[in-house]
Amino acid sequence: MCAPRTQTLRSFQQPMQPEATPSVAWGILSSAAIGLHRIIPAIAASRNGTLQAIGTPRPERVREVAERYRIAHVYQSYEEVLADPVVEAVYNPLPNALHHEWTRRALNAGKHVLCEKPFTLTPAEAAELVDLAHQQGRQLMEAFMYRFHPQQERVRQLLDDDAIGPVRLVRASFTFVLPPNPQNIRYSRGLGGGALMDVGCYCLNAIRAYAGEPEAVQATMVLDPETEVDVTTMGQLECGEALALFDCSYAMAGHIQLEIMGTCGRIEVPRCWLPGEGPATLWLTTGSDTKEIQIPGVDQYQLQVEHFADAIRGREPLRLPPEDALQNTRVIEAVRRAATHGCRVALSEIEP
Numbered sequence: 001m002c003a004p005r006t007q008t009l010r011s012f013q014q015p016m017q018p019e020a021t022p023s024v025a026w027g028i029l030s031s032a033a034i035g036l037h038r039i040i041p042a043i044a045a046s047r048n049g050t051l052q053a054i055g056t057p058r059p060e061r062v063r064e065v066a067e068r069y070r071i072a073h074v075y076q077s078y079e080e081v082l083a084d085p086v087v088e089a090v091y092n093p094l095p096n097a098l099h100h101e102w103t104r105r106a107l108n109a110g111k112h113v114l115c116e117k118p119f120t121l122t123p124a125e126a127a128e129l130v131d132l133a134h135q136q137g138r139q140l141m142e143a144f145m146y147r148f149h150p151q152q153e154r155v156r157q158l159l160d161d162d163a164i165g166p167v168r169l170v171r172a173s174f175t176f177v178l179p180p181n182p183q184n185i186r187y188s189r190g191l192g193g194g195a196l197m198d199v200g201c202y203c204l205n206a207i208r209a210y211a212g213e214p215e216a217v218q219a220t221m222v223l224d225p226e227t228e229v230d231v232t233t234m235g236q237l238e239c240g241e242a243l244a245l246f247d248c249s250y251a252m253a254g255h256i257q258l259e260i261m262g263t264c265g266r267i268e269v270p271r272c273w274l275p276g277e278g279p280a281t282l283w284l285t286t287g288s289d290t291k292e293i294q295i296p297g298v299d300q301y302q303l304q305v306e307h308f309a310d311a312i313r314g315r316e317p318l319r320l321p322p323e324d325a326l327q328n329t330r331v332i333e334a335v336r337r338a339a340t341h342g343c344r345v346a347l348s349e350i351e352p
Helices: 033-045 064-069 080-081 096-108 121-137 149-159 194-210 300-313 321-342
Strands: 024-029 049-055 073-074 088-091 114-115 141-143 167-177 216-223 230-239 242-249 252-260 266-270 282-288 287-297
Touching: 024 080, 024 096, 024 141, 024 300, 033 049, 049 080, 049 300, 073 080, 080 096, 088 096, 088 300, 096 114, 096 121, 121 141, 121 321, 141 321, 149 194, 149 252, 149 266, 149 282, 149 287, 167 194, 194 230, 194 242, 194 252, 194 321, 216 252, 216 321, 230 252, 230 321, 242 252
Parallel strands: 024 049, 024 088, 049 073, 088 114, 114 141, 167 242
Antiparallel strands: 167 252, 216 230, 230 242, 252 266, 266 282, 282 287
């Protein structure tokens, strides 16, 4: 039964947690922009993390950031970060094709790993990392930072409260214009580029979270003729009693949106992947009544690294265990096969 439309809509606030001691010492692989501009500031501001090391063959690119955030060591190789005995957790934002290799190396070096999305290029690589993390007794998580924003937690709360009834359709979009450029790693087939891997993975992750695990997919891709990476991918997923639609693109005007349709209402989540640090919004519609729900602003990257450090210290289980990353990789592979062969692909056909 749907919740009454007269219910009070509460503002969601991230619960306060006691400080974890001692802090987790982090190492960063590469001078990737997301590490320099998002993760390093997030760790520096976190209540339970410290910055121990960053490794890059181009140390001049990180010197200013290292000084600003008082990173103890700037190494000229990734191996030196993994060899640092103080480093406990490693953040891996390397190009997609290098996620598997350097996450594997980090786990074998006894480090916990927060690996940037997409987790790996293939389900087989993902399955290997999941097994290795368990063998080594280390935490391993795919870095879907949006899942830690209270905007998403408010969506889950509304669904759990039956505010829109059973979910019947999820629509997810992540599009923007990125002109073809063979020098950009997003346009490198060899490095795992393309819209599906880069931003479509967000759409598939959210569909799985709110519609359930897909049983089969159908999809279409548009490839860049020079680089042969997909510039646009769209598809349909069958998730039990729910259907899901997604589109991701480098060739469309910016559209970042999540919509969840139930039997008696819908939830709209604008800027769902990148809501920013200011107040976030979502819309709840039941019948003819639409309510705007304001969510306090946060740094979702900071919440992500704090959660990961808490999991390392045993304070809470991983919200996104590595098995979740494996499942997302399997769905990506199913979408790729469906688009390549022009047919419906069952998830049961995708072996890890």
